[in-house]
Amino acid sequence: MNIIFFIQKVDNLILNYIKDNMHVHIMDKIMVIITSLGNWGMIWIIISCLLIINKKYRNIGLMALGALILTTILGEGILKHIIKRPRPCLDISPINLLIKKPLSYSFPSGHTTSSFAVVGVLYRYFKNYTFELFAIAILIAFSRLYLYVHYPTDILGGIILGLICSKIIIHIFNRFKWR
Template sequence: MDLTIMHWITQAFQSPAMTAVMRFITGWGNLGALWIGFAFYFYFIKKDRRTAAFLLLAVVLTWTLNDLLIKQLVDRPRPFMTHAELPALISQPTSSSFPSGHTATSFAAMMILFACGGLYRWLGLGSAVLIAFSRIYLHVHYPSDVLAGCLVGICVGALCVKLMKQHRLKPAHDTPEK
């Protein structure tokens, strides 16, 4: 099923212009750049340090769980390594394929932005979906890697949103009793 989807995406969408766009979009996910950018925006522009902190927490927790634990345990080769007809359309990543780290981090951060509501919800969701699609398009992940990354990210993001809501309920400082 993975290969069928990848071949269909290649046949339906691949062009030099689309490849350039997908390279640009996948770059947003490199080292969590887009999500760290959102954290800086919330910290310095919106003066919302809590959201900034939870965005960074989501990125760090996702990277730790996904890249340092799950990828090491599964150790799945990337599509371009085992299917010559699907060459990597970016410089070849050296880590394992399952699950997609770009996707996991994107969906974890998206959950934080989704909790913020308004335009952030749609910017987060749209960016996460585009980054996830770019990983398949560029032949560096199977669709199942991306789906697993979505699940990891949503779970980590949901945990962070829960913690964020609990943090909101706590008083900003302790007041002495009279």
């Protein structure tokens, strides 16, 4: 069996399981709200700006913003246009979308990439908030599956790319000792 065919089959099985077993009215509402937190990376931009205006945490905010910019360039600007993976809401049997149909390609998930890029930076400096930070990122990522706009491998790719981008930005800041 072709590996790409196998991965697609597993992706479809997971999405269909979520669609067939987890969708209820209250969850529909909650997932729309959760996914909106990640729209345009807005929650992460707000957190970054709040950190930037505080002199003590300015560099952490700048790193978080840098990680967001890097993920936008690599994920949205490059990878999506190279891979050109259609979204599941276009690729699989019709489904009633609960949000506006995204216009970009599916891989990697931008919501997930930006979430894990910023959480990767914040985790390094705010260990006491590890659970809360990762919970927000995981919920945003899951909402993309629930809403049928990403495949599980889009989410996995977004997690990996986001964490790599956070490591790159932290390394750059530490290397040049921007203070």
